[in-house]
Amino acid sequence: MSTPDSPGSTNEPSPALAALRQRIDELDRQLLDILAQRLEACHEVARIKEHSDTPIIQPDRVREVVTSRRQYAINRSVDPDFAEDIMRVVLAETHRIEIAGRRTDAAPEKSASPEGTRSAIDTVSTRVDHVVIAVENLSTAVDTFTQNLGFHLEHPSNSHPGIAVIAAGGVTLVLVGPEAGPQVAAHIAHHGSGIHHIAIEVLNASYTHATLNSTSSALSPIVTDVVTDDHGHEQFFTLRDPASGVQLGFIARTGHRVGVATQNILEGFKSS
Incomplete structure (x- = not known):
């Protein structure tokens, strides 16, 4: 069984670990930048679908996306099940965007820090x-x-x-x-x-x-x-x-x- 830090511990990272964390932080920002671009493209898709007869949900397209991304993950030595988990979350959000984009009310405001004390x-x-x-x-x-x-x-x-x-x-x-x-x-x-x-x-x-x-x-x-x-x-x-x-x-x-x-x-x- 692995030995974790005790709850609430604040061990100072080594310089090497601190440098790697900075690199990870930057990669995470890049991931979110790409994700923002991905979702903006979905907004464009939603606008096109709204003025055409294209159905919101297209099962064949969903299957093609999941399968092709699994293969791409394999090619990049990323576990395909992990990649599929991510893609299904993205697909759920893009579907929400296509539906929610037709609403006239404003989306609720959210903050980076959750309200209240979290356990x-x-x-x-x-x-x-x-x-x-x-x-x-x-x-x-x-x-x-x-x-x-x-x-x-x-x-x-x-x-x-x-x-x-x-x-x-x-x-x-x-x-x-x-x-x-x-x-x-x-x-x-x-x-x-x-x-x-x-x-x-x-x-x-x-x-x-x-x-x-x-x-x-x-x-x-x-x-x-x-x-x-x-x-x-x-x-x-x-x-x-x-x-x-x-x-x-x-x-x-x-x-x-x-x-x-x-x-x-x-x-x-x-x-x-």
């Missing part, structure tokens, strides 16, 4: 990585999502009976049936089908774990130990919240960018 968890949380759903009948649930809703089956990094990973675009769901193990079966028998936990990707699992642990006590813990899968991904879970019936998982993808590890999924049911 350590807010600092390190990046996105919802996946959602785990306990289901009484796995095959029926898989059919519902794949045949009726258009999801497709993914190949988890290590397969396990009773677990199916399905995805659509940038959304990943994990369906877990009672045949996955006795702890899963017991959970379903007691709580029925429904969301088991929501996995949030964080920058560093150890830092996040230490932060949440600092708010709990030995008599009333709120998080499990950190587990590491075969690919080096670190994950831990909150205990089940009786008010919502949901757990949270926090995962740091510190290994290769691969699919959901079933061993981590099953670990979450131990703390249900």
Whole structure:
């Protein structure tokens, strides 16, 4: 498990690290400059579409953009899944621009610094990585999502009976049936089908774990130990919240960018 800086630490960077950070800052500014140009081009596209019969959403164009950018990423030694994640966010924003540009009201003003005091968890949380759903009948649930809703089956990094990973675009769901193990079966028998936990990707699992642990006590813990899968991904879970019936998982993808590890999924049911 990686060793993070403690929450609130202020280690002074070395001159070499400070120089690299300055370079990264400049590259980030260039990225945002390019992004601004990309979005301005989308404003132009929106103006053209508004005066033509061109539909706002063109699925073939979306697929072509995603596929070609994945290939370009591969050519540049960038992980294509990472590149696709970025492109899907960009595509969502460009679609918003095309629709919002027709509104007559002004967009709300925003500031660089968020209002109010933000927590350590807010600092390190990046996105919802996946959602785990306990289901009484796995095959029926898989059919519902794949045949009726258009999801497709993914190949988890290590397969396990009773677990199916399905995805659509940038959304990943994990369906877990009672045949996955006795702890899963017991959970379903007691709580029925429904969301088991929501996995949030964080920058560093150890830092996040230490932060949440600092708010709990030995008599009333709120998080499990950190587990590491075969690919080096670190994950831990909150205990089940009786008010919502949901757990949270926090995962740091510190290994290769691969699919959901079933061993981590099953670990979450131990703390249900």
